[in-house]
Amino acid sequence: MPVAEPGKGEARVRMEACGICHSDVMITGLEKLPLTPLVLGHEGIGVVEAVGEGVTNVVVGERAGITYFAAGCGVCEMCRAGFERYCAKQANHGYTRQGALTTEGIVAAQNLIRVPEGLTAEEAAPLCCAGWTAMGALGEAHVRPGQLVAIFGFGGLGHLALQYAKHIGARTAVVDVGAEKLEFARQLGADAAVAAEDARKVLVKEHGGADAAIVFTASAAAAPVAFSCLKRRGSLILVGLTTDTYTFSVTETVLKGIRIQGSYLGSRADLEKVFALAAQGVARPKVATYGIEAVPELIGKLAQGQITGRAVIRF
Numbered sequence: 543m544p545v546a547e548p549g550k551g552e553a554r555v556r557m558e559a560c561g562i563c564h565s566d567v568m569i570t571g572l573e574k575l576p577l578t579p580l581v582l583g584h585e586g587i588g589v590v591e592a593v594g595e596g597v598t599n600v601v602v603g604e605r606a607g608i609t610y611f612a613a614g615c616g617v618c619e620m621c622r623a624g625f626e627r628y629c630a631k632q633a634n635h636g637y638t639r640q641g642a643l644t645t646e647g648i649v650a651a652q653n654l655i656r657v658p659e660g661l662t663a664e665e666a667a668p669l670c671c672a673g674w675t676a677m678g679a680l681g682e683a684h685v686r687p688g689q690l691v692a693i694f695g696f697g698g699l700g701h702l703a704l705q706y707a708k709h710i711g712a713r714t715a716v717v718d719v720g721a722e723k724l725e726f727a728r729q730l731g732a733d734a735a736v737a738a739e740d741a742r743k744v745l746v747k748e749h750g751g752a753d754a755a756i757v758f759t760a761s762a763a764a765a766p767v768a769f770s771c772l773k774r775r776g777s778l779i780l781v782g783l784t785t786d787t788y789t790f791s792v793t794e795t796v797l798k799g800i801r802i803q804g805s806y807l808g809s810r811a812d813l814e815k816v817f818a819l820a821a822q823g824v825a826r827p828k829v830a831t832y833g834i835e836a837v838p839e840l841i842g843k844l845a846q847g848q849i850t851g852r853a854v855i856r857f
């Protein structure tokens with residue numbers, strides 16, 4: 543696709559790397575796209591080559607990260623309250639705006655994140671969505687040191703959430719259907735790594751229930767299982783997108799004081815924190831790097847849950 547000069551509020555970025563996210567799988571499956579042709583990708587790292595009118599937050603030559611959140615309207619209640627990610631009129635890279643899965647592209651400059659020294663583009667890319675969203679979800683779970691966090695789905699987001707949860711001193715349990723992913727969870731130091739069918743038995747009977755269960759997988763079966771693994775006054779945090787609907791017991795929710803909360807992306811502070819933690823070597827994604835020709839195959843594998851860690855395209 544031709545790349546024009548950046549307009550007002552835009553930057554032209556020479557991409558170094560871009561991760562493939564499950565949302566890309568969702569978007570490719572949509573019947574109607576808001577833009578055609580559409581450049582996917584919202585985990586981009588690149589060097590700013592040119593900026594348009596009014597751009598002051600990034601300069602030419604700087605490395606920047608491109609996230610799904612391109613821009614909020616700036617005036618609605620959510621934007622004014624610092625919850626721009628819940629703005630109903632938001633623009634999204636790789637969905638309503640052209641994304642980062644390209645050698646060179648025009649992106650919104652408003653929310654670009656500066657990439658700290660000491661991180662390769664491949665390692666930094668998954669932080670833009672997987673890391674940010676995982677950190678946002680942990681924040682919504684209000685987890686305290688010593689509490690048990692159950693992570694449902696050990697893909698790109700889950701494997702970063704585990705590292706963040708350990709960093710704050712929580713006990714961790716990972717639930718997945720894949721044996722390879724559970725082995726990976728053990729390697730990363732999960733206190734328990736449990737097959738989905740054993741989740742309730744292990745988490746409730748052996749660990750007394752989870753203080754928070756965060757559902758990263760898009761698998762429809764996961765949320766009710768996660769709900770059943772909570773202890774009293776536990777929190778169910780829903781992150782993975784699915785078009786399916788769930789049934790939860792009202793009585794159980796009320797009598798056990800269960801909180802059910804959706805979580806989408808994270809705050810600006812969360813985004814800066816995941817980059818800082820990666821730069822310090824506290825929490826980094828496990829990545830496998832591919833050329834752009836691998837994208838169709840990777841989208842298929844991601845849809846089947848066959849990717850461990852994060853697949854990243856290197857330009």
Ligand SMILES: [Zn+2]
Nearest residue numbers: 563564565671
């Ligand atoms: Zn994403």
Ligand SMILES: [Zn+2]
Nearest residue numbers: 615618621629
């Ligand atoms: Zn707004």
